[in-house]
Amino acid sequence: xxxxxxxxxxxxxxxxxxxxxxxxxxxxxxxxxxxxxxxxxxxxxxxxxxxxxxxxxxxxxxxxxxxxxxxxxxxxxxxxxxxxxxxxxxxxxxxxxxxxxxxxxxxxxxxxxxxxxxxxxxxxxxxxxxxxxxxxxxxxxxxxxxxxxxxxxxxxxxxxxxxxxxxxxxxxxxxxxxxxxxxxxxxxxxxxxxxxxxxxxxxxxxxxxxxxxxxxxxxxxxxxxxxxxxxxxxxxxxxxxxxxxxxxxxxxxxxxxxxxxxxxxxxxxxxxxxxxxxxxxxxxxxxxxxxxxxxxxxxxxxxxxxxxxxxxxxxxxxxxxxxxxxxxxxxxxxxxxxxxxxxxxxxxxxxxxxxxxxxxxxxxxxxxxxxxxxxxxxxxxxxxxxxxxxxxxxxxxxxxxxxxxxxxxxxxxxxxxxxxxxxxxxxxxxxxxxxxxxxxxxxxxxxxxxxxxxxxxxxxxxxxxxxxxxxxxxxxxxxxxxxxxxxxxxxxxxxxxxxxxxxxxxxxxxxxxxxxxxxxxxxxxxxxxxxxxxxxxxxxxxxxxxxxxxxxxxxxxxxxxxxxxxxxxxxxxxxxxxxxxxxxxxxxxxxxxxxxxxxxxxxxxxxxxxxxxxxxxxxxxxxxxxxxx
Amino acid sequence: xxxxxxxxxxxxxxxxxxxxxxxxxxxxxxxxxxxxxxxxxxxxxxxxxxxxxxxxxxxxxxxxxxxxxxxxxxxxxxxxxxxxxxxxxxxxxxxxxxxxxxxxxxxxxxxxxxxxxxxxxxxxxxxxxxxxxxxxxxxxxxxxxxxxxxxxxxxxxxxxxxxxxxxxxxx
Numbered sequence: 001x002x003x004x005x006x007x008x009x010x011x012x013x014x015x016x017x018x019x020x021x022x023x024x025x026x027x028x029x030x031x032x033x034x035x036x037x038x039x040x041x042x043x044x045x046x047x048x049x050x051x052x053x054x055x056x057x058x059x060x061x062x063x064x065x066x067x068x069x070x071x072x073x074x075x076x077x078x079x080x081x082x083x084x085x086x087x088x089x090x091x092x093x094x095x096x097x098x099x100x101x102x103x104x105x106x107x108x109x110x111x112x113x114x115x116x117x118x119x120x121x122x123x124x125x126x127x128x129x130x131x132x133x134x135x136x137x138x139x140x141x142x143x144x145x146x147x148x149x150x151x152x153x154x155x156x157x158x159x160x161x162x163x164x165x166x167x168x169x170x171x172x173x174x175x176x177x178x179x180x181x182x183x184x185x186x187x188x189x190x191x192x193x194x195x196x197x198x199x200x201x202x203x204x205x206x207x208x209x210x211x212x213x214x215x216x217x218x219x220x221x222x223x224x225x226x227x228x229x230x231x232x233x234x235x236x237x238x239x240x241x242x243x244x245x246x247x248x249x250x251x252x253x254x255x256x257x258x259x260x261x262x263x264x265x266x267x268x269x270x271x272x273x274x275x276x277x278x279x280x281x282x283x284x285x286x287x288x289x290x291x292x293x294x295x296x297x298x299x300x301x302x303x304x305x306x307x308x309x310x311x312x313x314x315x316x317x318x319x320x321x322x323x324x325x326x327x328x329x330x331x332x333x334x335x336x337x338x339x340x341x342x343x344x345x346x347x348x349x350x351x352x353x354x355x356x357x358x359x360x361x362x363x364x365x366x367x368x369x370x371x372x373x374x375x376x377x378x379x380x381x382x383x384x385x386x387x388x389x390x391x392x393x394x395x396x397x398x399x400x401x402x403x404x405x406x407x408x409x410x411x412x413x414x415x416x417x418x419x420x421x422x423x424x425x426x427x428x429x430x431x432x433x434x435x436x437x438x439x440x441x442x443x444x445x446x447x448x449x450x451x452x453x454x455x456x457x458x459x460x461x462x463x464x465x466x467x468x469x470x471x472x473x474x475x476x477x478x479x480x481x482x483x484x485x486x487x488x489x490x491x492x493x494x495x496x497x498x499x500x501x502x503x504x505x506x507x508x509x510x511x512x513x514x515x516x517x518x519x520x521x522x523x524x525x526x527x528x529x530x531x532x533x534x535x536x537x538x539x540x541x542x543x544x545x546x547x548x549x550x551x552x553x554x555x556x557x558x559x560x561x562x563x564x565x566x567x568x569x570x571x572x573x574x575x576x577x578x579x580x581x582x583x584x585x586x587x588x589x590x591x592x593x594x595x596x597x598x599x600x601x602x603x604x605x606x607x608x609x610x611x612x613x614x615x616x617x618x619x620x621x622x623x624x625x626x627x628x629x
Numbered sequence: 630x631x632x633x634x635x636x637x638x639x640x641x642x643x644x645x646x647x648x649x650x651x652x653x654x655x656x657x658x659x660x661x662x663x664x665x666x667x668x669x670x671x672x673x674x675x676x677x678x679x680x681x682x683x684x685x686x687x688x689x690x691x692x693x694x695x696x697x698x699x700x701x702x703x704x705x706x707x708x709x710x711x712x713x714x715x716x717x718x719x720x721x722x723x724x725x726x727x728x729x730x731x732x733x734x735x736x737x738x739x740x741x742x743x744x745x746x747x748x749x750x751x752x753x754x755x756x757x758x759x760x761x762x763x764x765x766x767x768x769x770x771x772x773x774x775x776x777x778x779x780x781x782x783x784x785x786x787x788x789x790x791x792x793x794x795x796x797x798x799x800x
Contacts, residue, residue, distance in 0.1 A: 023738075024737060024738025024739070025738075028701070028738065028740065031697075031699045031740050031742075031785060031787055031800060032742075034699070034701065034738070034739060034740025035699070035739070035740050035741070035742045037734075037737075037738060037739040037740070038731075038734045038735070038739025038740055038741050038742075039734075039739075040739075041733065041734035041737045041739045042730045042731065042733075042734045042739075046671075046675070046678075049675055050675055050678040050679055050682065051682075053675060053676075053678075053679045054679045054682045054683065057679060058683075069800075088671065089668070090668045090671055090672065091668065092665070092668050093668070093672060382660065385660070385664070386660065389663070389664060389667045392667065392671065393667060393670070396670065396671065396674050399674065399678070400674065400677075403677070403678075403681055406681070406685075410684070410685075410688055413688065413689075414688075541750075544693055544781065545693075548691055548693055548694075551687075551691070552688075552691070556684070556688065559680070559684055560684070563677065563680060563681060563684065566673070566676075566677050567677060570670065570673055570674055570677060573670050573673070574670055574674075577663070577666055577667055577670060580663055581663060581667070584655055584659075584660065584663070587655055588655065
């Protein structure tokens with residue numbers, strides 16, 4: 001019974017853990033955070049944590065985190081990363097992350113939700129005292145969405161700590177919680193029974209066994225309540241009452257086989273063997289690997305024997321023996337298959353991981369005889385935890401293998417880039433240096449012209465705006481004049497007048513056209529600035545591309561080497577852990593099969609003995625009948 | 630005959646799921662110790678993954694050429710999204726058919742990182758084609774063209790999908 005309760009509690013808590021947290025923010029500012037949520041909503045915990053870890057690391061690395069888009073979600077991101085770790089069953093890290101949130105300056109509801117998660121974690125890890133201490137820290141406002149789950153957890157923790165009266169009180173307040181329908185009344189029934197209030201507890205089990213919900217979980221807890229109550233009545237020898245309760249269990253639910261078997265016994269104990277045959281005959285046609293079905297294979301001929309139809313009983317015992325022999329072969333094949341390593345291979349089959357009912361499907365797959373007898377074992381908490389670890393390790397193994405190959409590809413890319421760029425870069429750099437000096441020259445010219453234009457606004461200098469032709473003419477006039485006055489000669493009067501006139505024309509043009517020329521010079525200067533700006537952009541783009549070219553193959557060797565070492569180490573560790581975890585799974589499976597084999601052996605002995613006994617009785621009856629005749 | 634029957638009766642009190650006594654060979658401490666080691670290796674591999682993510686981004690998608698496209702569902706949308714196809718400058722770069730789990734994750738507010746690639750700086754054409762089924766059950770198909778301007782930094786765009794329209798949000 002305790003085991004049953006623990007299983008039920010684990011079921012409720014693990015359901016809570018798997019659906020952990022992560023509501024989307026009202027306005028999503030950081031798309032990479034949204035990506036982590038997308039992965040988490042699909043329970044793809046590894047990718048969700050890896051993405052969020054990367055984002056958080058980058059966020060804290062930037063100079064001004066408040067300008068990073070994750071800044072808007074940072075509290076939630078910190079909370080969610082713990083939540084995702086919980087989903088990924090990294091309890092230690094999740095515990096640290098959640099504690100960090102609790103100790104941080106956060107709102108009361110956020111803090112309380114974090115403590116709730118921490119308490120769930122402790123409870124899930126079978127540390128009820130720590131879980132109790134955690135929930136006791138919850139004070140003030142609790143988010144409404146977790147209120148019922150929190151109360152339910154409080155009750156379960158108290159039950160685990162044997163504080164049944166307090167648990168019952170909390171559970172009494174949860175009887176109207178729709179989401180917990182069936183579970184709250186079932187747990188209340190168990191808590192009351194544990195507290196010593198047997199009658200009241202049974203009343204709640206009875207109430208659970210009559211609820212009208214339609215979803216599969218509610219129906220399952222309803223069946224379970226009926227089965228538990230039925231078995232209690234059987235122990236009390238209240239077979240009539242037990243029969244009524246057991247007949248409430250659905251004929252197609254997960255508890256139907258056991259209920260049919262017990263229902264038959266309830267009749268048999270009252271001497272109603274014809275009626276007992278009804279559920280047992282139904283049960284005897286079901287999947288023969290089920291322990292209840294195997295019992296029914298003996299129970300049916302037993303009932304016929306009690307009805308004095310010994311010959312039929314003997315035939316049915318014979319048929320049971322044949323079936324048991326076949327099952328023996330199956331169990332032996334399963335044991336051999338597990339020893340050959342096929343069980344672990346079957347567990348990691350890719351197509352099964354996609355199916356939520358994969359445990360059931362596994363049994364139906366060909367070439368997996370090792371799984372025929374393990375459905376019940378596979379549903380157990382310990383096996384599930386070990387299996388999840390094994391599957392997680394398998395996922396890590398595949399990832400590490402892929403990453404190792406990726407590193408090869410990265411190195412190949414880098415080598416190709418180096419081979420392409422390295423021969424080109426010296427020539428490009430040479431051209432670049434030439435263009436760079438030209439550009440610097442033009443920039444100096446632009447600056448000088450700008451200075452002059454600015455100065456000319458204050459002190460006009462028409463000579464600065466002379467055309468090239470005008471400068472040549474002025475030079476030529478000066479040269480002619482110099483030649484004529486060489487050696488102290490005097491310039492003839494007519495020539496001097498002509499020179500003056502020419503100078504006058506140049507002067508006239510420069511001064512009368514000054515404004516126009518200044519405006520044009522100003523426009524040309526603006527054009528020059530635009531061109532220089534365009535050139536600067538090209539220059540910057542070139543520098544970036546040049547830098548990117550180098551960066552595309554330089555500076556990776558150290559990182560890749562380090563990653564390769566880390567991956568190699570991790571692969572070795574994963575390999576060893578898989579081996580150990582696999583051994584545990586195989587041992588569990590072998591133990592289960594051995595137990596079932598021993599049980600089957602007992603049945604076989606009993607069937608042989610009973611068959612012989614039935615044949616004797618049948619023969620004796622025939623002789624007696626003949627003698628009567 | 631009655632011996633085995635009483636044995637069976639005893640089992641009635643132990644219910645169907647036998648989480649039970651498999652294995653004197655496996656202690657709880659052994660399982661707990663192994664579980665902690667599994668947690669440790671998960672942590673190590675996550676650290677490797679995080680560093681590899683950054684290495685991959687730097688090596689394959691440097692920021693000056695990087696373009697990343699995300700897909701989200703507009704708030705309150707209940708239509709069934711079947712597939713999304715994205716073309717960049719006329720070339721198909723991403724095509725995704727949604728599973729129920731993925732659709733549910735989008736409806737809850739998750740964002741799908743559908744494409745990362747490299748493009749030159751300047752203007753580019755982004756074409757999006759969406760197929761799905763509206764709440765009434767009728768099939769629909771929608772296509773939109775957008776202009777995307779790539780600058781020197783990484784280009785991040787979000788395609789917000791609604792039954793009536795597709796919106797491009799420049800991030």
